[in-house]
Amino acid sequence: MGKVNLSIKLKNHLNDLDKIKKAVLKLSTAIDCTKQKFQEINLILEELFTNVVCHGFNDDKEHDIDLSLSCDEKSLTIRMEDDGKSFDFTSAAAPDTKCAIEKRFVGGLGIHFVKYFADDCQYYRKKGKNIIVLKKYITDDEHADVES
Amino acid sequence: MEIFQENNNGVEIFSVKGSLDSNTSSEFETRVYAALENGQRKLIFNLEDLDYISSAGIRVMLKTTKDLKRMEGNIVLCTLQDYVREVFDIAGFDGYLNIENNITAAMDNV
Numbered sequence: 001m002g003k004v005n006l007s008i009k010l011k012n013h014l015n016d017l018d019k020i021k022k023a024v025l026k027l028s029t030a031i032d033c034t035k036q037k038f039q040e041i042n043l044i045l046e047e048l049f050t051n052v053v054c055h056g057f058n059d060d061k062e063h064d065i066d067l068s069l070s071c072d073e074k075s076l077t078i079r080m081e082d083d084g085k086s087f088d089f090t091s092a093a094a095p096d097t098k099c100a101i102e103k104r105f106v107g108g109l110g111i112h113f114v115k116y117f118a119d120d121c122q123y124y125r126k127k128g129k130n131i132i133v134l135k136k137y138i139t140d141d142e143h144a145d146v147e148s
Numbered sequence: 149m150e151i152f153q154e155n156n157n158g159v160e161i162f163s164v165k166g167s168l169d170s171n172t173s174s175e176f177e178t179r180v181y182a183a184l185e186n187g188q189r190k191l192i193f194n195l196e197d198l199d200y201i202s203s204a205g206i207r208v209m210l211k212t213t214k215d216l217k218r219m220e221g222n223i224v225l226c227t228l229q230d231y232v233r234e235v236f237d238i239a240g241f242d243g244y245l246n247i248e249n250n251i252t253a254a255m256d257n258v
Contacts (some may be wrong), residue, residue, distance in 0.1 A: 039231045046170060047203060116238050
């Protein structure tokens, strides 16, 4: 299998999640990954995208969100760029998962999932843009090597 | 996403198939809350055919669990696929939610 590169132009509309799902499906037919990894990739991308769409912009205007997925035999690199307000998700506090249910909120959970399922997370703020670069190992062996 | 709904001995059972994501979770929430408005207080979510869930789907489950607790009702989840189970564990919801391995155990405990 060679390298796979996909570039997806998105707007800040939740409906564009379908474009992401289609791209991941396309990716999964080109690479050899388990159903579990496929779901984890979908989750990372959905949470990143919905977080920006729901919380990233202070106005009601339409914004571009550029997503690129590039994959080789071992890993997937996700790059997402938006011109929303500055938000370094890598330093966001983890939700309190041990508190009583009455006090439990779902806020922050999406980012918690992204950090958990991605193997490497980088955030940059450049020229008024948020740039997120994530790496996800797509073979279980590779992940095990990194963990050990 | 597809939702199959039935009532068995006063227990409202929702079997969810496919994906509970940002685009489908609101429909699921509407169906669940229509049952609560109809007076149903015992719910089972059968997740045997649920392949995918995101924080949007989890939000509906947490909200339903909280509201049913306040209404002195009960909710049990059953037959979770490995991926869905892992997502619940990472969310830290395994301690809040009543999760059973099969529908029989769910019926016994609801």
